[in-house]
Amino acid sequence: MRNKALYNKLIYRLLPLVTIVLMIALWAIAAWLDGTELVFPKLSTTLKDLYGAVTQAEFWKSVGNTALRAVLSFCIAFVAAIALSLLAVKHKPFAAMFYPVVVLLRALPTISIIFICYLSVKSWYRAVLISFLVIFPTLYSSFYTAFKQTEGPLAEVGVVYGVKRRYVLTKYVIPSVWEYVFSDIVSILSLTVKLVVAAEAITATRNSLGGLMHRGQVNLDMGLLFAYTVVAILLAYAMELVVRLTAKIVKGASLKCRLH
């Protein structure tokens, strides 16, 4: 029984690796079929270019800037979404007034945001603002629904038993909201990296991963473009992993302290 559980655990750990190997194999086949490396560079070329890139200071500065922009944009959107969704849940007139803004931001084409920001915002902050405007409505809606569901039947327990507001908040509202929005937060964080890189590439931002990708594309250096793409994927995954691991550690530690 125990062996079967271990076997299953191992299988489920290995299955994603199999998919990754398959995707790399597909890439290799596509590169072999292409032959020119103008669309699909060889794996060896990409790895060589990646090695060349990571040995340069500009690369790390660019990755750092992109990561910083993504984190900054996400944090601003996160705080704004919490504050405004809470306000909307507590004050219906505000929710009604703010609704068109959310709908507008949600429907606004990303490319329009990029073009508008291109002329009016300083280059370093451009990608921050662009990704903020794209992720904010999703985060806002997620938090709004999460806060709204805490007003349901479980909230009546606190009302009947006269539980103080601060305890309702710490013991019920915050954990419930966190549980509800966590998976959204993780996927939005990855999306933020994607958006920041896209905005940097389109607006040709200096000292950025997107800017480097833009340069690779202009110079038809597909090996380098693929290398930076791999870095962008790893960056998004690393951020996701950091959030997941932190949440797991905090949850585990808090549970340990709470047991009787």
Next chain:
Amino acid sequence: MSIALKNVTKKYDDRIVLNDFFISFEEGKINCILGPSGIGKTTILRVLAGLTDYSGFVERPEKVSYIFQDSRLLPNLTVWENVEYVILDIPKEQRPPLIKNLLELTELYDRRNDFPQSLSGGMARRVAIARAYAYSADLLLMDEPFSALDTGLKLRQIAVYKTLASKYPRTSIFVSHDIDEALLFADKVFVMADGKIAETINLTPTGDYRDLFSPETLNAKKRLFEALTKKY
């Protein structure tokens, strides 16, 4: 402090659930409101708990505990913490002995670190009972406390209530649509029909669940049945 609803009217949109309704409960006893579904039994509990608005006059103690029909345990808190949630105001050192005692009485002490998702429906109901008794209220409200329980579990649950009621006495009001539940558990039964109290029956209080086949109970059962099936 008397517990009563006087000339209470409650509407949900255009639908009148309670119209100039009057009921006065027996203090220190287990009161039951018996009646068909949808007649307004839960609304009476919600009015008494201060969970809904109404017009009229309500006399009730300041502190009320409520066992909801669906247990309503907080999913992110353990069994222990769910009980503790309603007594966070009392000094920290006073909480553990009270919670331990209640969890032992409800036979849940071994499951104290488990989360509600891992409990059966009956266990979750017992946590809700422990939580209600942890709170030092003068009135306990129970909404269909034995619904969806098989007979064995129902009798066990009644025994748990009776044990807790003897250790932590308080006036109790429960609502039910089941005559047997009312007879097994209540000291006083109010039959609700056509928006008012159609019949009131007093039963001899008992330390455990009541014998359903005693002459007194059979007679009460007949009266309750007649009151529930009579055309008003």
